[in-house]
Amino acid sequence: MFYTKNIFNILDFVKYLTPKSIKLELDRYIIGQIETKKIISVSVYNHYKRLYIAKKKKINLEKSNILLIGPTGSGKTLMVKTLAKIINVPIIVVDATSFTEVGYVGDDVESIIQKLLHECNYNVELTERSIVYIDEIDKISKKNDFLSGKDVSGEGVQQALLKLIEGVSLNIPPLIEKKNNQQQIFNVDTCNILFIVGGAFSGIENIIKFRINQEKNFLEQDNELSNIIEHTNTEDLINYGLIPEFLGRIPILAKFKELNQNELLNILITSKNSLLKQFCYLFLIEGVNIKFSFDSIKEISKIAVKKKIGARGLKSILENILLNVMYEFPSKKMLKNILIYKEVITMNKKPIYLFK
Numbered sequence: 001m002f003y004t005k006n007i008f009n010i011l012d013f014v015k016y017l018t019p020k021s022i023k024l025e026l027d028r029y030i031i032g033q034i035e036t037k038k039i040i041s042v043s044v045y046n047h048y049k050r051l052y053i054a055k056k057k058k059i060n061l062e063k064s065n066i067l068l069i070g071p072t073g074s075g076k077t078l079m080v081k082t083l084a085k086i087i088n089v090p091i092i093v094v095d096a097t098s099f100t101e102v103g104y105v106g107d108d109v110e111s112i113i114q115k116l117l118h119e120c121n122y123n124v125e126l127t128e129r130s131i132v133y134i135d136e137i138d139k140i141s142k143k144n145d146f147l148s149g150k151d152v153s154g155e156g157v158q159q160a161l162l163k164l165i166e167g168v169s170l171n172i173p174p175l176i177e178k179k180n181n182q183q184q185i186f187n188v189d190t191c192n193i194l195f196i197v198g199g200a201f202s203g204i205e206n207i208i209k210f211r212i213n214q215e216k217n218f219l220e221q222d223n224e225l226s227n228i229i230e231h232t233n234t235e236d237l238i239n240y241g242l243i244p245e246f247l248g249r250i251p252i253l254a255k256f257k258e259l260n261q262n263e264l265l266n267i268l269i270t271s272k273n274s275l276l277k278q279f280c281y282l283f284l285i286e287g288v289n290i291k292f293s294f295d296s297i298k299e300i301s302k303i304a305v306k307k308k309i310g311a312r313g314l315k316s317i318l319e320n321i322l323l324n325v326m327y328e329f330p331s332k333k334m335l336k337n338i339l340i341y342k343e344v345i346t347m348n349k350k351p352i353y354l355f356k
């Protein structure tokens with residue numbers, strides 16, 4: 001990949017990118033989440049500026065890891081991956097549920113760095129300024145096994161991650177052992193790696209409501225609380241089961257909203273790499289134009305809102321609706337256009353086929 005050959009220059013980064021330019025680039029791929037994009041642009045910019053200062057002036061500034069919270073399909077993973085592309089650094093996405101504390105069966109957290117190192121072609125310098133995204137962080141909360149009162153490795157994993165996130169020097173063997181070769185060990189310092197953790201934290205709404213209720217007269221506020229996740233604070237996350245020491249290493253909280261119908265519609269039409277563009281392309285390579293009426297697209301976004309899995313639902317809805325069309329059209333001779341109108345979506349009617 002580009003970055004492995006062309007070592008990214010921190011000076012260039014600070015010269016050419018600004019929080020604003022990062023945000024503008026994010027805008028092309030990610031619909032909505034405006035405040036969140038701002039928060040993330042600023043913190044990522046500061047993270048790399050901090051690296052730059054540390055290199056030049058030998059001053060160590062505190063690093064700012066980020067926690068993403070928001071419902072499934074709202075763009076958390078997409079945001080992190082897009083970010084890495086913009087900054088041109090390697091990224092790996094790992095799942096918190098696959099880790100165990102030291103001494104148990106399962107991956108140990110150091111394997112994260114091993115994977116990252118591998119992704120960076122064993123270039124230690126590059127590894128040390130990459131991004132790690134740990135997904136499903138909510139699943140390692142302390143109270144996971146509430147009923148028995150036992151901690152099922154959640155807290156232990158948090159403890160193990162804590163050191164990694166804060167910064168530790170590790171000796172890492174390669175992911176794939178070379179035969180007949182002396183084992184090379186790489187020393188990686190994690191203190192400059194940007195860690196982003198994220199999760200849906202389902203059920204946290206009740207914790208937030210409870211807190212607000214105690215703080216103020218909740219009934220008076222009820223109307224304002226439609227997007228309750230926006231009110232999340234550190235206390236709520238601790239009540240949810242993240243340990244304070246762990247949260248202490250992740251000072252930036254970025255909240256994702258549930259996408260509304262209009263945003264889902266825009267994801268279909270306007271986002272770079274939009275789903276509709278991708279589908280249209282599938283038809284176009286066989287010389288067929290597929291066109292969707294605005295009404296039909298609106299209906300698709302309505303169905304997605306009902307499904308409550310955010311933008312994740314859009315693809316499966318489209319696949320479902322277009323299954324018959326995709327089955328039939330390649331064997332139709334002289335086909336030129338396919339028109340999808342509202343009733344194709346709502347009443348399962350046949351699309352209009354136009355021939356040459």
Ligand SMILES: Nc1ncnc2c1ncn2[C@@H]1O[C@H](COP(=O)(O)OP(=O)(O)O)[C@@H](O)[C@H]1O
Pocket residue numbers: 029030031032033070071072073074075076077078079259267271310311312
């Ligand atoms: N805000 C958004 N803007 C554009 N596309 C989005 C957005 N949110 C989700 N998507 C689409 O939905 C897919 C799943 O989103 P993802 O980022 O994986 O969600 P999650 O929040 O669960 O990590 C993405 O690959 C993308 O196609």
Ligand SMILES: [Mg+2]
Pocket residue numbers: 076077078135
């Ligand atoms: Mg995700």
